[in-house]
Amino acid sequence: MESNNITINGNTLTFEPGQTILQVAQKNDIDIPTLCHLKNTIPTTTCKICVVEIAGRTELIEACATAAADGMIILTQSLKVTKERRKNISRLLASGNHNCAIRGFDSQDWTSFQLGVLKDDGKEDLCPVWGDCELQDLAYRYQVKTLGLPLNGCKYETERANPFIIRDFSRCILCGRCVKACREIQVNNAIEFSNKGADAKIITKNDAALKDSDCVFCGECVQVCPVGALISDKSYRDKRFKDTQKIRTTCSYCGVGCQMDIFVQDNKIVKIDGADVDLPPNNASLCVKGRFGYEFVASSERLTQPLIKKEGKQVPVSWKEALDYTAQKLSEIKKNTGPDSIGVLTSARVTNEDNYIANKFARAVLKTNNIDHCARL
């Protein structure tokens, strides 16, 4: 029988034909860093961070785009690999305006590096995603410094001409994840690579602003961008993205029921991301409503007090008064004109638990079957 075994860092692992080295490694919890790989899409091999060494080959190869073959002996952390990764990380850092101070840090510990950056925080030009950037993480991990290299100025102006997504190509590392997210995951086909060598850029049709393009603001590209080139406007407008809690829940708009992670700061939602890429039903995707349509939660227009109409005008009252009054009126009507003179409209918006109680309330308390919801409308 044909065997399907490879050895990674001394561990013998089985694989399924067609799997890449990266997939085998990830399945076995072996970390191979990458900045351009995006699950369920075709590899672009632009970042060259996932390079590994294969016994018997002089060239390093990209783990994301190389199929595992029986008998392969792979090293993911050899000196040669580490050197190549450091070289590629500094190439990426030098390629744009990565001014989060990772370029110049000389401390060996993360905390004092962060404190250092904190000093610069609030300055207009400091990259807004520091602390939440995959390139920064890797630069720190591989101790890459680029202070000697010239800071690459901003070739393109930052685009803020839409309410949700900021595009700052001075920080784009041309990894291509956004293009794959847009074309292969969401299939909205709004953006692509422009093929102009040193001036390569991610563009919409005719390089129009997002708001004038086919973009539907699903935000999938923002979610996958490893750096600060694509960011959600609202999330970064006020505060740096830190000290947040993350809560997994279900989207409350349409019946797809996307799983999402809500990020909360001081009892306020600051960002919503799609949940895990392996979790159904949405595999980390969201649409514009689910991702960006959360401002209503903290709206100042929320109802905050029970109201009773008195002499034709609604006035705020205590809970006790409103509940007593409602119970009394409903009992009266039930007695005078019968249970079936009352109806309940429950809702396709509220939880199963709420709906169940509404159903029990109508049938067991009011004793009517006049209960329905507006789903058909």
Added chain:
Amino acid sequence: MTNTIADIEDSDMILITGSNTTENHPVLSSFAKRAVLKGKKLYLIDPRKVKISEHAEKWLRPFPGTDIAWINGMMHIIIKEGLENKEFIENRTENFEALKETVEKYTPEYVGKITGINAQDLHEVARAFAKAPAATILYCMGITQHTCGTDNVKSLANLSMLCGQLGKPGGGVNPLRGQNNVQGACDMGGLPNVFTAYRPVNNDDARIGFEKAWNVEGMSAAPGLPVTEMVQKAYEGELKSLYVIGENPLVSDPDLNHARKALANLEFLVIQDIFETETTKIADVVFPAFCFAEKDGTFTNSERRVQRVRKAVQAPEEAKEDWEILCEIATRMGYRMSYSGSNEIFKEISALTPSYKGITWERIEKKGIHWPCPDETHAGTPILHTAQFTRGLGFFHAIDHTPPAELPDENYPYILTTGRILYHYHTGTMTMKTDGLNILSPECFVEISAADAKQLGLDSGSMVKVSSRRGKIEAKLKVSSKAVDGTIFIPFHFAKAAANELTNAKLDPTAKIPEFKVCAIKIEPVTA
């Protein structure tokens, strides 16, 4: 849905009808679009050339309200060409002969006259559907919101059964639920005729079972009124009180003029909601409630997957949970209802709902489960009807085409169809509180074809008055390639120009769904 969302990507042929999938179910539409990337075929049959058409092999355009005709036409072709799944028909269905007889007269020529679809296209779709190893049907309100909505759905089921496309991966008849928890509201007995898990209120065993469990006597065995009839009874003065939980019927109901009078007629209107709406404004009592981000609980999605909802933020200080408000009132009315939290309610649901019996919050902590899930060792049921249908054999309903209740005439020459758009949701109470969504989609519009606009001598941006026999609104014209001559689309989200001022409240006799998708209107320029 009989099948799962993920299943769509593995389908060989996807037939979408009456659904503006990319705008109403965006993430689900990606599964269909990815299937196309993998070389699978997608066909769209819809009165509007909606965006998903860009990914379709072909777009077929029926006149609004003629769905039964083209479905029967497809079945006619399939039977004529011997492409039906004889084994499936033999083993899993009954009443095939009656169906065969009915569709006999739906020749492609006859269907073409009714629907405007050309014979060659109909042949192509029929063959593709019948021959695909797995073909799925995705549909939405464009199928159900008609006076013949129930028959439309049955016809789609006929088509799927005829080709043996039900009960297998990549197949099925899949209604896409518009609102997040439509499925759950129905499962939980939020319907006039059934308890949880669709057990009829007039079934003595079911009712007596609930009386015992709930410790009450004398529950009604008579099916109650659906929402549309409640509104009518309120209008007539027979319904005195309405208790509304998180709905805004004064934008979402058909024929708003009539609905407004009906609700004004009520003696006592109570509403629980998170915002002031057109409806709360006229209520006698308004209770402030929690929104989804403040609640613990569950929603059940379109594919019957029961999923957790978790509290992320604190609710406004004075608000209360929807269920809690109801419990407080029940207790004051002499029936004690009290729960320590929604998990306790869910346990009661599981105990009394066979299809949810095996589901616990612990089991769905990471990943939701598809009902039916009869016990705690059961993994759930992603695909329905794999071995048999709920009633045993699948029944072919022989159905004839019936025209919509109101068709255009000299006075009202256009057909109006209504629906949602990407950036807003339902009556907009939530989405219109997000500035960005308002910027991208600030106001109502009247979508019209270029030719119709030209004939009116108007262009995009012109203010027009749109009227039907029931009401009128004003909004800006928007010339769009999605529109087809003679058919106008208006989104119903906007209270200021509510499309439902115009719509027809005429109901489907079985499902009691109003005919939102077809009514007759006229368009006139507004002179400033």
